[in-house]
Amino acid sequence: MSEREKILGRIREALSVPAPVPGSHDHQAPPVLQHRDDDVTRWLPAVGDTPEERVERFRANAIELRADFHFFDTREEAGAKLLEIATAAGWKKVASHRGDLTDGACAALGLPLLRTDEPYDVHALEACDAGITECDALVAQTGTVIVTSRSAGGRALSVLPPHHVVLARREQLVRDLPAAFALLKENYAGNFPSFMSLITGPSRTGDIERILVLGAHGPKKLTILCF
Amino acid sequence: MSAPSVDFKKDAERITHDLRQRGLIQTALKKYEVQRNAKTAAYQDWQSARQTAAETKWEAINHLDKYLLEFVEKLEARGTHVHWASTAEQARDIILNIVRQKNAHSIIKSKAMTAEEIHLNDALEKAGFEVVESDLGEYIVQLRHEAPYHIVFPAMHLTRGEISELFERELGSAPTDNPEELTMIARRALRQKYITADVGITGTNFAIAETGMISITENEGNARLTAALPRTMISLLGIEKVLPRLEDLALFLPMLATAGAGQAITCYNSLYGGPRQPGESDGPEDFHVVLLDNKRTHLLADAEQRDALHCIRCGACLNVCPIYRNVGGHTYGTTYQGPIGSVITPHLRNLQTWKHLSMASSLCGACTETCPVKINLHHHLLQNRRNAIAQKPVWWEKIAFKGFAFLMNRPRLFELTKPFARLGQKLHPLIKGTRLDPARVWTKTRELPELAPESFKELWRARR
Ligand code: SF4
Numbered sequence: 001m002s003e004r005e006k007i008l009g010r011i012r013e014a015l016s017v018p019a020p021v022p023g024s025h026d027h028q029a030p031p032v033l034q035h036r037d038d039d040v041t042r043w044l045p046a047v048g049d050t051p052e053e054r055v056e057r058f059r060a061n062a063i064e065l066r067a068d069f070h071f072f073d074t075r076e077e078a079g080a081k082l083l084e085i086a087t088a089a090g091w092k093k094v095a096s097h098r099g100d101l102t103d104g105a106c107a108a109l110g111l112p113l114l115r116t117d118e119p120y121d122v123h124a125l126e127a128c129d130a131g132i133t134e135c136d137a138l139v140a141q142t143g144t145v146i147v148t149s150r151s152a153g154g155r156a157l158s159v160l161p162p163h164h165v166v167l168a169r170r171e172q173l174v175r176d177l178p179a180a181f182a183l184l185k186e187n188y189a190g191n192f193p194s195f196m197s198l199i200t201g202p203s204r205t206g207d208i209e210r211i212l213v214l215g216a217h218g219p220k221k222l223t224i225l226c227f
Numbered sequence: 228m229s230a231p232s233v234d235f236k237k238d239a240e241r242i243t244h245d246l247r248q249r250g251l252i253q254t255a256l257k258k259y260e261v262q263r264n265a266k267t268a269a270y271q272d273w274q275s276a277r278q279t280a281a282e283t284k285w286e287a288i289n290h291l292d293k294y295l296l297e298f299v300e301k302l303e304a305r306g307t308h309v310h311w312a313s314t315a316e317q318a319r320d321i322i323l324n325i326v327r328q329k330n331a332h333s334i335i336k337s338k339a340m341t342a343e344e345i346h347l348n349d350a351l352e353k354a355g356f357e358v359v360e361s362d363l364g365e366y367i368v369q370l371r372h373e374a375p376y377h378i379v380f381p382a383m384h385l386t387r388g389e390i391s392e393l394f395e396r397e398l399g400s401a402p403t404d405n406p407e408e409l410t411m412i413a414r415r416a417l418r419q420k421y422i423t424a425d426v427g428i429t430g431t432n433f434a435i436a437e438t439g440m441i442s443i444t445e446n447e448g449n450a451r452l453t454a455a456l457p458r459t460m461i462s463l464l465g466i467e468k469v470l471p472r473l474e475d476l477a478l479f480l481p482m483l484a485t486a487g488a489g490q491a492i493t494c495y496n497s498l499y500g501g502p503r504q505p506g507e508s509d510g511p512e513d514f515h516v517v518l519l520d521n522k523r524t525h526l527l528a529d530a531e532q533r534d535a536l537h538c539i540r541c542g543a544c545l546n547v548c549p550i551y552r553n554v555g556g557h558t559y560g561t562t563y564q565g566p567i568g569s570v571i572t573p574h575l576r577n578l579q580t581w582k583h584l585s586m587a588s589s590l591c592g593a594c595t596e597t598c599p600v601k602i603n604l605h606h607h608l609l610q611n612r613r614n615a616i617a618q619k620p621v622w623w624e625k626i627a628f629k630g631f632a633f634l635m636n637r638p639r640l641f642e643l644t645k646p647f648a649r650l651g652q653k654l655h656p657l658i659k660g661t662r663l664d665p666a667r668v669w670t671k672t673r674e675l676p677e678l679a680p681e682s683f684k685e686l687w688r689a690r691r
Contacts, residue, residue, distance in 0.1 A: 003311040007466065007520050011292045014528035019289055022281035022534065022601055040478045043276035045269040045491070061491070117508050122422050122456060142481065142492045154509040155455035159448050159495075177477035177492075185473060192438060194305070194504045195454070197497040198480065203448040204494055207364035207382050208390055208406040210255045216363055216410055217417065218448020218495070 040178050047141045047175050054140035054173050055226075061143025062224065065201030066214060069143075071170075072227040079105050081225055082132070082165065086111065089163070091129040095120075097153025099134045101167040106132060116153040122160075131161040131219070135168050137183055138226065141176040142200055145224060146184070149195040158199065164219040168226045231560050232583035238558040239587070248384055248555055255383050256546050262489025263543075269491065280482055281601040284537035287436075287469045291527065294436040294469045295518070301439020305501035307514045315345035318519050322347060322428070322461055323354055325515055329459050331356060331425035335417075337443070337450035338362040339430025340378050340540060341463045341519055344562045344575075347428070358428075359420050361449035363413050370397045376556035378563060379487050379542035384555060417449070427453035427511070431464035432539070433479060437472045440500040441516065444483060444493045451495055460511035462499070465519050467527075467536040479539065486599040487541035526574040532607050535570050537600040544594035544604055550587055559584065566594035570607040578615055585611035645682060652678055 001009075047057055055071055062069035072078045086094070086109050094109060096102045097117035106113050114124050116131075125131075133152035135145050145166050147158050158164050174180050184196065203218030214220050242248055267273050287294055299309045312318035326334065334356055336342065348369070351358045360369040364381035368374065370393055375381035382390070387404050394400045400412045429450050433442040441462050443450045454460055470479065476496070484490040502514035527533055545551045545565030556564045561572045561584070569584035585608040594604040616624075634641050652675070658664045660671050669675070681689075 003313050003317065006313055007311050007518070007524065008292050008295070010520070010524035011295070011466075011527060014524050014533075015289060015291065017528070017530045019285070019530040019533040022285050023278055039275070039279060040474075043270060043272045043279060044478070044481060046271050119508060126418070126422065144492060149504075149507050149510065154507060155451070156509050159451045159455065177481065178474060181474040181477050192440070192500050194501045194507060194510055195497065195499055196440075197451065197495055198492070200492050200494050200496075202494075204446050205363045205410055206446070206488075207362070207367070207380065208385075208387055208409055209251075210258050210380070210383070211406045213407045213410040215414065216447035216449070217361065217414060217421075217452055 038178075041176060044176060044178075045141060049175075051170070051173070054175060055170075057140040058138060058143055058173060061140075062201075065143050065222075067143065067201045067222040067224060069224045070226070072225070075101075075104075075227050078167065078225040078227040079108050082167075083108060085165070085223065086130070089129065093128050094130045094132055095125050095128040095153075095157055095161060096132040097134075097157065099151075101134050101169070102132055105167055116157040122156065125156060125160050128161045130163040130165055131157040131159075132165045132167065133158050135166050135172065136187065136196075137180050138166075138168050138173045138224065139175075139177060139180045139198070140173055142198075144177075144180070144198045144200045145222075146180055147197050147199060148184075148188075148193040150193040155195045158197070159203075159218045162215065162219055163221040163223070164199075164202075165223045165225065168224060170226055173226065231580055234560055235554075235558060235583055235587070238560075239554040242555045242558055243553050245555075249553065251384060251386065252552055252555060255380065256552060259489050259546050263485060263546075264489075266485045266489050266491055270485075276478060276482060277599055277601050280478055280599055281534075281537065283470065283475050283478070284539075284600050285534070287471055288467060288527070288533060288536050291466065291469065294471055295466060297436040298434050298439055298469055299518075301436070302501065302516060303439075305439065305504065307439075307501050307516055310515060310517045311520075312517055313520045315519075315521050318345050318463065318517055318521070319347060319350040321515075321517055322463070323350060325459065325461060325513075326351065326356060326426055327354075329425055329513075331459070333357045333359070333420065333424045334426045334428060335420050335424035335453050335457060336360050336365075336428040337430065337445065337453040338365050338381070339428065339463055340375075340562060341430055341465055342428065343375065344521065345463075345519065347463070359417065359424075361417055361421070361447075361453060362445070363410060363447060363449075366413055366417070367393065370394075374557065374562075376564075377542060377545060378540055378565075379545075384557075421452045421456045424453075424457045426459045426461065427457035428461045428463065429453055431462050431468055432483065433470050433476065434464055434468040435473050435476070435498070436469055438498075438500060440473075440498040441468075442476060442480075442496060442498050444480065444496050446488075446490075446494040448495060451497055454497065454499055454511070455509060458511055459513045459515070460499075460502070461515045461517065463517045463519060465521070466523055467538075482599045483539050483541050486543040486597065522575045526571060529574065531610060532570065532574070534600075534602050535567070535574075535604075535607060537602055538567050538571075539600060540567075541599060543597045543599065547593040547597045549589055549591060549593070554587075566604045566608070567602070570602075570604055570611065573611050573615075578611070579619060582611060582615035585609075585615070642684070645678075649678055 095114040202222040205216035367382040431441040484493040503510035551565040
């Protein structure tokens with residue numbers, strides 16, 4: 001018998017005795033679970049209903065997380081901001097992937113560009129000043145950016161360079177986490193990318209005396225340009 | 228090596244008198260408490276969230292065979308190699324074999340308590356491989372050749388000064404008392420390791436049955452790099468990590484962060500559903516998932532304590548535990564410390580050898596109250612005590628309780644003991660805490676309650 005069969009056998013044998021349902025002091029209680037899907041939305045932190053409230057909520061979260069969030073009326077303004085950041089920080093080389101939002105923005109920078117949606121050299125990526133990506137969604141509730149290997153140029157682009165810049169459209173800003181997971185399921189049903197990540201703020205650690213330090217192993221800076 | 232219970236007593240005594248270490252723990256956990264309270268308050272209904280989380284885990288654990296198979300099938304369908312290990316030894320051998328086959332030279336590892344449980348680093352190092360822990364806290368305790376102090380905050384017991392000295396000695400860095408500089412020293416030391424490592428080993432926080440994915444929660448980005456750069460990725464997980472559906476994460480990710488570290492959500496929550504897929508430009512070519520039983524089915528078979536497998540290893544019960552706060556993490560001598568460690572270690576190892584952890588409790592219930600998945604922790608401590616005694620009765624306790632019951636059932640006889648007790652209490656200070664004191668274990672650090680000058684019965688009689 002394989003280990004798999006042995007383990008499954010032990011599990012089945014163990015489960016032949018039923019366990020009490022959580023919260024019941026009566027061991028005979030029938031295993032009926034009460035919760036419905038929309039419940040979770042009602043337990044989690046509240047988010048306003050209007051688009052403006054979502055933007056404000058995202059902004060407040062970003063401030064607390066020490067991420068930079070900029071909201072613009074037009075795509076051009078977002079592009080101009082990216083150029084401004086690149087100039088101010090003196091970027092010499094950036095990495096990005098092909099995409100509707102990234103193509104134009106990266107071309108406007110006029111810097112040497114490494115693409116990570118095709119085979120690339122990790123050392124070259126490590127030497128880049130910034131990784132510029134698109135995303136799947138922004139989550140107002142938590143100030144989260146959702147990326148996948150398909151939407152954001154693979155696994156490393158959004159974590160290896162010291163500065164991660166996200167370009168997003170305002171329609172991508174969803175209300176809360178349940179909405180975000182529903183969206184992922186809808187977009188990728190049956191064919192998920194091998195990697196998806198919820199990014200909330202720049203990389204951080206509190207491992208030394210519980211004092212917050214940014215840029216532990218991932219990016220020290222996270223900038224979100226939304227229009 | 229002496230018995231764990233003897234070590235526990237010795238170390239507990241030492242640490243409770245170590246004001247420096249206790250000070251560090253208290254400060255760290257005070258901070259945690261303030262942040263956790265603020266984040267919990269932001270929930271519309273934290274108690275209902277706990278109930279839903281408990282029910283979701285109940286569903287997963289009580290149909291574990293079904294969900295595990297679903298998880299494994301989905302993973303395998305996309306080219307992941309899934310391995311099943313009944314014991315720690317089997318899990319180590321599986322991982323060693325993969326590493327050997329790959330001709331690996333260096334291995335980068337992100338935080339995994341399951342790997343601590345099976346002593347993976349020791350095994351890999353003995354076999355001649357270099358393993359580097361990449362989580363900052365784990366990296367620090369690895370350099371010190373120590374076990375993690377806490378399942379979530381591994382280096383909580385160290386000051387920046389001690390860490391600076393450690394880095395100076397091990398990495399040749401300049402001394403500093405700035406936590407940011409210290410973090411950057413580690414960042415620089417580890418950067419090249421990610422790029423050059425052949426194999427990356429990670430732990431797992433959740434296993435999603437519906438989509439066949441593992442979910443890893445972290446703040447630093449080290450696990451993401453570990454899962455992005457090396458050619459081979461190995462993820463180790465206990466079989467109890469399963470969640471039925473992808474959307475369950477909408478509840479579990481924020482709850483894990485809030486309960487565990489007082490965050491609204493952890494910085495990176497990443498899902499991995501396979502090796503690099505066609506059309507993807509990076510990620511490992513080979514992805515191995517190792518499922519570990521290591522006596523979890525033993526705990527599963529105990530219906531009364533089965534909910535201990537709901538644990539999401541947030542560490543909240545450690546943080547609020549008066550015992551943990553006073554004796555510290557290393558005193559436990561276990562992989563999992565604090566209340567959850569005291570509950571499950573007797574199941575994962577041996578009841579008689581580890582029952583003392585269940586005795587070392589004030590039964591205050593702070594753990595049960597804080598647990599995000601509502602595990603009945605302090606009742607399980609009581610059940611462990613009961614089971615230990617049922618398995619191996621203590622003769623003198625039996626006699627003592629029989630005598631006690633005999634006395635209490637005979638009021639007149641009980642009455643006669645009072646003058647002796649009063650006299651005894653008068654004389655007691657002469658021998659308190661010395662070898663002659665029969666109640667020494669208790670009175671060494673505590674006062675016996677004083678008998679009232681007149682008993683209730685006597686007062687009642689006088690009134691009538
Ligand atoms: S027992 Fe509960 S509180 Fe303790 S670590 Fe597990 S989930 Fe967290």
